[in-house]
Amino acid sequence: MNDQSHNQIDPHGPKAIELAGVSFGYGGRPVLEEVNLAVEQGDFVAVVGPNGGGKTTLLKLILGLIAPQRGSVRLLGRSPRQARAQVGYMPQQSSLDRAFPITVLGAVLMGRLGNRPGFWRGADRQAAHLALEQVGLAALAQRPLAALSGGQRQRALVARALVGEPRLLLLDEPTSNVDVQAEEEFYDLLLRLNQRMTIVVVTHDLGFVSPYVRHVVCVNRQVLIHPTSDVTGEVISQIYGGPVNMVRHDHKKNGGCFHG
Numbered sequence: 337m338n339d340q341s342h343n344q345i346d347p348h349g350p351k352a353i354e355l356a357g358v359s360f361g362y363g364g365r366p367v368l369e370e371v372n373l374a375v376e377q378g379d380f381v382a383v384v385g386p387n388g389g390g391k392t393t394l395l396k397l398i399l400g401l402i403a404p405q406r407g408s409v410r411l412l413g414r415s416p417r418q419a420r421a422q423v424g425y426m427p428q429q430s431s432l433d434r435a436f437p438i439t440v441l442g443a444v445l446m447g448r449l450g451n452r453p454g455f456w457r458g459a460d461r462q463a464a465h466l467a468l469e470q471v472g473l474a475a476l477a478q479r480p481l482a483a484l485s486g487g488q489r490q491r492a493l494v495a496r497a498l499v500g501e502p503r504l505l506l507l508d509e510p511t512s513n514v515d516v517q518a519e520e521e522f523y524d525l526l527l528r529l530n531q532r533m534t535i536v537v538v539t540h541d542l543g544f545v546s547p548y549v550r551h552v553v554c555v556n557r558q559v560l561i562h563p564t565s566d567v568t569g570e571v572i573s574q575i576y577g578g579p580v581n582m583v584r585h586d587h588k589k590n591g592g593c594f595h596g
């Protein structure tokens with residue numbers, strides 16, 4: 337087995353994510369206040385909350401793209417900057433233009449940090465091929481990225497996040513443009529990856545992801561973490577500030593953790 341597929345979870349090690357007393361606002365307007373959050377290594381976490389509640393801001397703090405105005409952020413016991421190489425990130429909307437003339441392999445290689453396009457080493461190519469294998473796209477490596485279906489494209493972007501061999505994988509609304517079958521296959525893939533890395537996924541579709549995730553992080557200026565089984569309809573309406581109809585698909589694994 338290749339190094340890249342080793343279990344990267346150390347249950348006795350530091351927390352995958354730890355925020356202590358974190359506050360952040362834009363232009364003096366508070367977005368997150370006094371956030372305390374601990375995510376264990378090996379967890380699979382959904383981040384939910386109303387529009388504008390601060391989910392993407394929370395991810396940016398975790399990634400070190402913005403710094404807290406108060407408090408501290410630690411990933412795997414280190415600062416976000418120190419831990420950067422151990423974090424894979426799939427942004428909300430990919431900055432890769434659909435029409436950009438690049439192969440699937442080329443797009444995945446772009447996730448190999450610290451290398452310039454055209455200067456890839458054999459090890460980079462090997463890591464990219466392995467990442468494509470892990471997401472079931474090995475056969476499509478030489479195809480233009482623009483020729484993939486929506487679901488295949490999401491997988492290619494996960495491969496790009498995996499190619500740096502992360503211990504923590506962060507995904508911001510990864511399935512917003514795919515159908516239910518592709519979404520199901522996508523979360524099955526994340527479940528497999530979760531056997532060896534911590535996963536945090538921002539979503540608006542808690543009804544769909546609840547059979548997959550172990551904890552739900554609710555973000556609405558404050559941040560609370562609940563075991564998925566504790567997330568009832570009442571908790572959901574508290575998070576969203578009123579009654580909501582959660583999207584709920586017919587799903588073979590729908591454990592019925594809450595009622596919309």
Ligand SMILES: Nc1ncnc2c1ncn2[C@@H]1O[C@H](COP(=O)(O)OP(=O)(O)OP(=O)(O)O)[C@@H](O)[C@H]1O
Nearest residue numbers: 362363367385386387388389390391392393394555
């Ligand atoms: N760069 C920015 N400058 C100023 N305000 C911002 C900036 N980015 C976000 N905001 C504001 O901060 C608040 C939180 O935004 P954020 O994107 O974190 O919310 P979100 O929970 O991810 O929302 P959504 O579900 O709509 O994606 C919003 O009111 C937003 O308008």
